[in-house]
Amino acid sequence: MSGNGGHKHSHSENELRAEALEAVLTEKGIVTAEAIEAVIRLFEEDIGPMNGARVVARAWTDPAFRARLLDDATTAVGEIEMVMILEAPLVVVPNEPGVHNVVVCTLCSCYPSGLLGISPSWYKDPAYRSRVVREPRNVLSEMGLELEPGWEVRVWDSSAELRYMVLPERPPGCDDWSAERLAALVTRDSMIGTGRPRLPSEI
Amino acid sequence: MADDKTPRVLDDAGPAAPPRKNGELLFDHVWEGRLFGLTMALYDSGAFAWDEFRERLISEIADWEREHPDGSEYRYYERWLAAFERLVADKGLCAAEDLMGRFRDLAARPAGHDH
Numbered sequence: 470m471s472g473n474g475g476h477k478h479s480h481s482e483n484e485l486r487a488e489a490l491e492a493v494l495t496e497k498g499i500v501t502a503e504a505i506e507a508v509i510r511l512f513e514e515d516i517g518p519m520n521g522a523r524v525v526a527r528a529w530t531d532p533a534f535r536a537r538l539l540d541d542a543t544t545a546v547g548e549i550e551m552v553m554i555l556e557a558p559l560v561v562v563p564n565e566p567g568v569h570n571v572v573v574c575t576l577c578s579c580y581p582s583g584l585l586g587i588s589p590s591w592y593k594d595p596a597y598r599s600r601v602v603r604e605p606r607n608v609l610s611e612m613g614l615e616l617e618p619g620w621e622v623r624v625w626d627s628s629a630e631l632r633y634m635v636l637p638e639r640p641p642g643c644d645d646w647s648a649e650r651l652a653a654l655v656t657r658d659s660m661i662g663t664g665r666p667r668l669p670s671e672i
Numbered sequence: 673m674a675d676d677k678t679p680r681v682l683d684d685a686g687p688a689a690p691p692r693k694n695g696e697l698l699f700d701h702v703w704e705g706r707l708f709g710l711t712m713a714l715y716d717s718g719a720f721a722w723d724e725f726r727e728r729l730i731s732e733i734a735d736w737e738r739e740h741p742d743g744s745e746y747r748y749y750e751r752w753l754a755a756f757e758r759l760v761a762d763k764g765l766c767a768a769e770d771l772m773g774r775f776r777d778l779a780a781r782p783a784g785h786d787h
Binding site: 482483484486487488489490492494499501504505506507509543554555556557558 | 681682701703704705706707708709710712713714716717719747749750753756757760765766770771772774775778779
């Protein structure tokens, strides 16, 4: 459709081509304006960590999903109906008794924002990025997360090629909760590894 | 969910990676964000597998680079637009004539009436 002459410069022609696509596809009912706007909102606003929380809650309630998530997170998160775009392939690392995981991007600020929303300012802070690798226990303690002595801390360095997310442990006292209810317990920091999920008594 | 539903992973490096600033997506014009939303919404509806779009995007970028060795005036979302038009035509989602017709109608709007 390019090179049709006229007085329109290329930016304007692109704009009209994009507008024509949207008009024809929405009129045919192939896609809705609401769905388009939902995607745009996802990128314009801080949607927070709700997508990640749903992934965690599903893993807590569905052992087969948990296994698929730990095996191939990039594919497994696609099973959940949500407006979500991965910036890069995803790896989910599970916390277990005796093992705590924490995520950083030592080079810049790579972060799974499709799942966790906009990254917190401290995540981009050079102090966090360098210190959490050298002295993770101290950094976590300063952020209010005390780990039992003897626990292993694994630090995962996100990159352009790979994003990490922590699967926190399910808190006690919510055994019969639905995945929907459990998602409210899952905090952003618990999926970065700098915090724990809320307790049922805290919501 | 369709079996051919490849995971949607936006390239973070290489030619098909969208422009970013501080890791966040960067749109120079409103239509670019709108087109991005349209592409993703159509993907969510199951109309195509992600790799089908990604392959066309990579090929559009490579074609452009071959034709423009100096690389000036490169616009990422212009390539995205071309790739998306091809995808929509190849998948039979809407006919090229329909698009062309609508394009002409939109272009013929009196000045001041397009937004």
